[in-house]
Amino acid sequence: MKWSIFWQSWQFLCKCRFLQRVLATFLSILLINNPIFAVSPPKPEIRGVWLTTNDTNTLLDQTKLEEAIAQLARLNFNTVYPVVWNSGYALYPSEIAKKEGIQPFVHKGLQGQDPLTDLITKAHNQGLLVLPWFEFGFMAPPTSELAIKHPNWITQKRDGSQTTISAAGEVVWLNPFHPEVQKFITSLVIEVMNLYDVDGIQFDDHLSLPSELGYDSYTVNLYKQETKKDPPANAKDEAWLKWRADKLTAYVAQLNQAIKTKKSNAIFSVSPNPYDTAYSAYLQDWLTWVRQDLIDEVVVQVYRPDLESFVKQLQRPEIQETRQKIPTGVGILTGLRNRPIEMAFIQEKVLAAKQYGLGVSFFFYDSLWNYAPESVGERQEKFLALFPYPAARKLETPILLENNPPVDNIKPEKPLENNQPIETFEPYQTRQNTNPIDNIQPEKPIENNKPIENIKPEKPLENNNNNWSSSEPSEPIGDSTSLEKFEPYEPRENPTPQTNSKPPETYQYADDAVPIPVSW
Numbered sequence: 287m288k289w290s291i292f293w294q295s296w297q298f299l300c301k302c303r304f305l306q307r308v309l310a311t312f313l314s315i316l317l318i319n320n321p322i323f324a325v326s327p328p329k330p331e332i333r334g335v336w337l338t339t340n341d342t343n344t345l346l347d348q349t350k351l352e353e354a355i356a357q358l359a360r361l362n363f364n365t366v367y368p369v370v371w372n373s374g375y376a377l378y379p380s381e382i383a384k385k386e387g388i389q390p391f392v393h394k395g396l397q398g399q400d401p402l403t404d405l406i407t408k409a410h411n412q413g414l415l416v417l418p419w420f421e422f423g424f425m426a427p428p429t430s431e432l433a434i435k436h437p438n439w440i441t442q443k444r445d446g447s448q449t450t451i452s453a454a455g456e457v458v459w460l461n462p463f464h465p466e467v468q469k470f471i472t473s474l475v476i477e478v479m480n481l482y483d484v485d486g487i488q489f490d491d492h493l494s495l496p497s498e499l500g501y502d503s504y505t506v507n508l509y510k511q512e513t514k515k516d517p518p519a520n521a522k523d524e525a526w527l528k529w530r531a532d533k534l535t536a537y538v539a540q541l542n543q544a545i546k547t548k549k550s551n552a553i554f555s556v557s558p559n560p561y562d563t564a565y566s567a568y569l570q571d572w573l574t575w576v577r578q579d580l581i582d583e584v585v586v587q588v589y590r591p592d593l594e595s596f597v598k599q600l601q602r603p604e605i606q607e608t609r610q611k612i613p614t615g616v617g618i619l620t621g622l623r624n625r626p627i628e629m630a631f632i633q634e635k636v637l638a639a640k641q642y643g644l645g646v647s648f649f650f651y652d653s654l655w656n657y658a659p660e661s662v663g664e665r666q667e668k669f670l671a672l673f674p675y676p677a678a679r680k681l682e683t684p685i686l687l688e689n690n691p692p693v694d695n696i697k698p699e700k701p702l703e704n705n706q707p708i709e710t711f712e713p714y715q716t717r718q719n720t721n722p723i724d725n726i727q728p729e730k731p732i733e734n735n736k737p738i739e740n741i742k743p744e745k746p747l748e749n750n751n752n753n754w755s756s757s758e759p760s761e762p763i764g765d766s767t768s769l770e771k772f773e774p775y776e777p778r779e780n781p782t783p784q785t786n787s788k789p790p791e792t793y794q795y796a797d798d799a800v801p802i803p804v805s806w
Contacts, residue, residue, distance in 0.1 A: 318349060333673055336648070351404060362673040364678060373430060378393055379481075415787045420493075425459055441495065461502055490556070491568060505803050513529070553585070572584065586615075593634050618639075
């Protein structure tokens with residue numbers, strides 16, 4: 287009797303296992319052959335920080351740099367963007383700059399070392415990617431050797447004036463449509479890739495041209511040659527905007543080809559302004575660059591003074607479309623020498639970015655925990671709570687998904703009024719559960735990855751108030767920060783940085799919608 291029962295049980299178990307195998311095989315075939323059920327491979331999460339030589343010597347001091355890289359690795363960062371092109375000067379030993387006669391000095395560290403070599407060695411030993419940052423792009427001070435020695439490279443406004451007021455003060459702009467300028471910038475990029483074991487290259491919102499410029503003789507003649515017309519007096523004329531934006535896109539395609547020829551899996555990163563401002567004010571049609579596979583990473587500078595306007599940008603359809611294709615993040619300001627930012631507000635922004643499936647990069651390293659109202663230890667503890675686990679990145683050749691082919695001959699979007707968020711994503715709300723940060727699940731991938739054809743950028747924000755305002759959360763508890771712990775509170779009236787500050791100077795470092803004064 288016992289043997290009979292055992293035999294019947296064994297037969298039933300075998301049948302169950304057989305059915306399980308059949309079901310597993312069926313589901314596997316279904317997932318492989320039906321893109322509806324297939325999930326796109328996760329994009330690497332960007333956890334980056336910009337390293338600058340302005341207002342700090344961290345990049346130049348071997349001891350400080352070693353401590354910085356070790357600290358970033360301990361806090362689970364994965365990418366650093368060290369500046370290599372600033373104010374018309376190469377911040378590395380550049381033979382190209384020397385031959386052009388624009389570099390009256392050799393950039394060295396405090397101990398006589400090459401700072402970039404030192405950084406790359408230390409960062410790679412800790413598993414961090416290094417993407418040298420060509421901060422100034424086509425921009426240069428009017429008194430720089432670059433501007434003085436190459437006056438024919440400088441573009442101008444319709445009235446003949448050349449300077450604009452930017453985040454770096456009064457500047458001139460190299461003509462991005464001039465072949466000599468293009469060759470010069472590309473040569474600097476390839477020189478860095480030849481000299482150093484870099485993981486990629488980054489440009490920001492200065493890989494662009496203010497839309498009031500482009501009335502120099504070279505550009506005017508080129509426009510007349512191609513269109514048989516004079517450039518419109520209105521710098522915002524739709525056709526005139528598009529013609530110049532297309533020319534800039536053509537150069538980005540050339541630059542991408544040069545980078546990939548040198549190193550096929552190098553990351554070509556761009557950190558632009560939000561799309562509406564980038565296109566209409568700076569001719570930077572970065573959505574087309576994404577769609578045409580010209581760039582590999584986007585970090586949108588969303589330096590907003592309040593959480594509501596910050597989240598509003600995360601909901602934009604162009605950002606959500608981009609994150610489905612390439613690693614995408616948002617730039618978050620962590621403070622300036624004369625404007626410390628409380629950690630609670632930074633936490634809110636990081637949590638919002640996570641909820642919308644975005645990575646982050648912070649401007650800038652020293653303000654992560656210096657120039658801050660909290661102690662260094664407290665800030666570092668809270669950053670670790672935000673990133674309690676590693677998010678390793680590695681270089682690999684980009685793979686085009688079958689349901690997301692590149693778009694050819696796409697026209698730049700027009701800066702219109704539609705400001706509706708993408709329907710799939712609900713506005714950011716504080717979650718009601720008690721799950722800690724590390725249990726936050728990413729948003730469900732959008733099943734249809736076809737490019738959004740009619741993205742219409744919103745108007746730039748009108749608020750130019752330099753006073754920071756926020757509904758800043760209370761302090762987190764434990765080793766990770768729970769979403770429900772964030773309650774609105776009143777910012778401190780006089781947050782005091784932990785380091786001594788110099789008297790503030792007039793300077794800005796933010797996107798044009800919300801200027802921020804900074805002491806350099």
